[in-house]
């Protein structure tokens with residue numbers, strides 16, 4: 523008996539050792555060691571991805587795919603920089619009087635970041651060099667040189683004289699050992715305020731936090747235009763309702779932060795940027811420990827090795843690699859589930875946008891109406907501000923609701939309610955229902 527048992531135990535140990543060995547071999551194969559050992563090490567301040575690419579040619583090639591792979595438009599995303607204003611004509615009304623109302627394009631891959639901001643309407647880069655903060659690997663050296671003065675430097679001067687590369691390796695990696703690192707101070711500071719030291723983050727957390735350097739909601743402080751994240755002191759403080767309250771805090775003139783005043787409704791409106799990280803927080807996937815990189819940077823085979831893909835794009839291009847690690851269903855089914863979530867989000871978002879357009883028109887009518895009740899107009903503007911903010915939060919996050927379906931519908935539902943209240947108050951201001 524004892525002999526049999528020890529054979530079983532022995533076999534189990536042998537099997538575990540074999541599995542461990544395979545896992546080790548797999549990892550050795552996956553983490554591509556530095557190639558070209560005769561090259562000098564990558565310099566501390568090296569920002570050129572091509573130089574990093576001499577050491578890591580497969581990663582460089584995969585990074586270049588974001589500029590060179592065919593353009594594929596998915597139902598709501600993809601790397602085709604189509605005009606959002608043509609796709610969502612209601613945006614022309616809702617962003618009237620602001621740069622985004624003149625030109626607003628769907629985003630595409632990282633290597634295009636500098637080119638794309640170079641080509642957009644000048645109205646959208648009036649703030650200065652600050653607009654380059656999340657576009658280029660040259661920013662950390664400029665911040666080191668100029669400190670907070672960097673943000674208000676002239677956009678064109680900085681772009682022409684100092685910006686050499688778009689988002690690249692040094693934005694996320696330490697050249698010494700390729701560890702992930704945070705290079706944008708705003709994230710470090712916002713997390714510090716929450717009592718979190720980013721240098722203590724786990725590897726899995728870093729696979730999300732490197733993205734949170736840029737894929738977030740932010741604003742520029744009114745004085746020095748310093749990039750700042752409007753988060754409270756806890757994770758809850760990243761929700762759009764809390765961020766809305768933040769923008770009302772006492773620091774600002776007339777008690778609230780305003781991006782621009784809508785020319786038709788005179789509403790002091792806010793523009794949401796791209797709160798991908800905040801919206802992802804508390805989603806099913808985030809709660810289950812899944813990171814941005816799990817879906818957007820899956821392991822892919824290159825010859826006989828596996829590398830982390832650096833072609834950051836729609837995961838619908840790579841369902842096999844991105845989703846099959848955890849989901850067993852076939853690709854067509856998974857895609858349909860994603861589209862099902864996105865369609866629902868899109869339909870409600872459209873209703874919210876239409877009600878906001880109606881609110882703008884009703885407030886405009888009341889403003890032109892002799893003897894209208896000013897208190898009620900103010901109330902209508904406040905509801906409109908709140909409604910458009912929640913709509914914009916969901917319109918600007920990049921996954922058409924996929925990153926956190928349940929919370930998404932909650933925000934859009936509230937937005938629709940606020941829009942109805944705005945319409946009602948504006949009508950009451952003219953004495954009509």
Ligand code: HEC
Pocket residue numbers: 596597598599600601629730733734737798799800802807812813814815816817818835836837838860920921922924925
């Ligand atoms: C569970 C998988 C998953 C995770 C985790 C995830 N995403 Fe996504 N992401 C998607 C899917 C699916 C889409 C929708 C793509 C489409 O519509 O073509 C998407 C869309 C996007 C897009 C727009 C892509 C396009 O083609 O327009 C961006 C940007 C993005 N995600 C960033 C992030 C960031 C940043 C994080 C982490 C905070 C994250 N994602 C986490 C699956 C994921």
Ligand code: HEC
Pocket residue numbers: 552553554571574575578581582585689690691692693694695700702725728729732733815819828829830831832
């Ligand atoms: C947006 C952030 C980001 C950028 C930019 C970036 N990487 Fe990475 N890289 C990652 C992440 C995330 C991982 C996965 C790390 C992990 O799981 O620990 C990774 C992993 C790696 C690895 C480890 C091996 C592997 O396959 O997992 C190498 C080598 C690497 N990257 C090279 C590069 C090179 C070269 C560039 C520039 C051409 C680059 N990276 C640009 C985020 C980035």
Ligand code: HEC
Pocket residue numbers: 599600601602628629630631632634635636638639655656657658689693694729730732733734735736737814815818819834835836
């Ligand atoms: C330094 C800032 C920065 C960092 C760090 C960063 N991004 Fe981006 N990302 C951008 C910008 C800017 C764009 C839009 C570029 C354009 O449209 O020209 C973008 C675009 C994208 C897209 C859209 C691609 C497409 O085809 O539509 C995806 C997906 C994406 N990022 C995912 C990620 C993920 C995942 C991470 C973390 C691993 C990350 N990004 C880290 C700034 C950043």
Ligand code: HEC
Pocket residue numbers: 806807810812816817837838841844845846847848849856859860924927
């Ligand atoms: C690292 C594991 C992991 C990866 C990778 C992953 N998922 Fe998931 N996904 C989960 C878990 C865990 C759940 C929670 C439900 C469950 O246990 O099946 C989930 C739930 C879902 C749901 C249910 C709806 C929701 O959001 O609550 C959808 C849809 C989904 N995943 C789609 C995708 C798609 C599409 C991809 C690839 C782009 C993907 N997932 C990648 C682990 C993962």
